[in-house]
Amino acid sequence: RFAAERAVALAQSPGADGSQLAFSYYVLGRLTLATDPELALTSFLNAGRIYQSRPDTRVHEAHVALQIAAFQLSAGRGDIAEQLIDQNLDVVRRSQHAALLSLMLLLKAEALQIQNRPDDADRVQQEALAWARYGFGDAETIRQRSAEILAISPRTRTGGRPGSPT
Numbered sequence: 001r002f003a004a005e006r007a008v009a010l011a012q013s014p015g016a017d018g019s020q021l022a023f024s025y026y027v028l029g030r031l032t033l034a035t036d037p038e039l040a041l042t043s044f045l046n047a048g049r050i051y052q053s054r055p056d057t058r059v060h061e062a063h064v065a066l067q068i069a070a071f072q073l074s075a076g077r078g079d080i081a082e083q084l085i086d087q088n089l090d091v092v093r094r095s096q097h098a099a100l101l102s103l104m105l106l107l108k109a110e111a112l113q114i115q116n117r118p119d120d121a122d123r124v125q126q127e128a129l130a131w132a133r134y135g136f137g138d139a140e141t142i143r144q145r146s147a148e149i150l151a152i153s154p155r156t157r158t159g160g161r162p163g164s165p166t
Contacts, residue, residue, distance in 0.1 A: 019057055022050035026064060037071075044068050059095050062088035066100070069107055074152040078111035085111070098135030102128050106146055110153050 005028060012021060029043035044067045051061035065088045072081035085108040092101045105128030112121035132142045150156045 018050050018054065019060070022047045022057065022060065022064075025050070026060075026067075029064075029067060041068070041071055044071075058088075058091040059097060059100070062092045062097075062100060062104070066104055066107065069104075069111070070149075070152055073107060073111050073114070073149075074154070076114065076154040078114040081111040082108055082115070098131045100135075102132035102135045102142075103145060103149075105131060106149050110149050110155070114153060114155050 025043045025047035029040040029047065032040040032043065044064050048061060048064040048068065051057040051064060065084045069081040069084040072078075072084065085104045089101070089104060092104060105124050109121045109125040109128055112118075112124060129142065132145065136142050136145065
């Protein structure tokens with residue numbers, strides 16, 4: 001965590017590139033998920049704002065959106081999680097980033113489940129699994145990723161903090 005905080009400080013210095021600062025915030029968010037969820041969310045929001053302002057970092061923005069959508073799902077706000085995912089699906093599809101696309105669709109499927117839309121969730125889940133087979137390859141990794149998303153869902157978890165699907 002200290003190294004990530006130092007990276008943020010360095011990236012805020014004059015002459016630093018905005019994408020360096022955004023990535024530093026993203027890493028800080030990932031490293032503080034379990035210990036300081038508020039700092040993690042703030043870090044993701046900061047990274048997202050920076051990536052959003054640059055047309056060449058749309059896939060990076062989608063990575064951040066996935067993290068924020070996971071927070072929303074964990075808090076029971078499936079509609080907001082779905083909206084965040086939907087806003088980023090086109091760019092991820094165009095980039096053909098199969099692993100990221102599968103995670104986004106798995107999270108969207110769970111968001112649809114908690115909104116009591118099981119038919120839509122099943123359809124999205126099937127698409128997610130197809131992309132996951134391409135993006136991750138082996139069945140065990142796919143099971144692990146799916147389990148991570150289920151673990152943060154209010155529908156299935158037995159307590160805990162907002163988490164990360166990746």
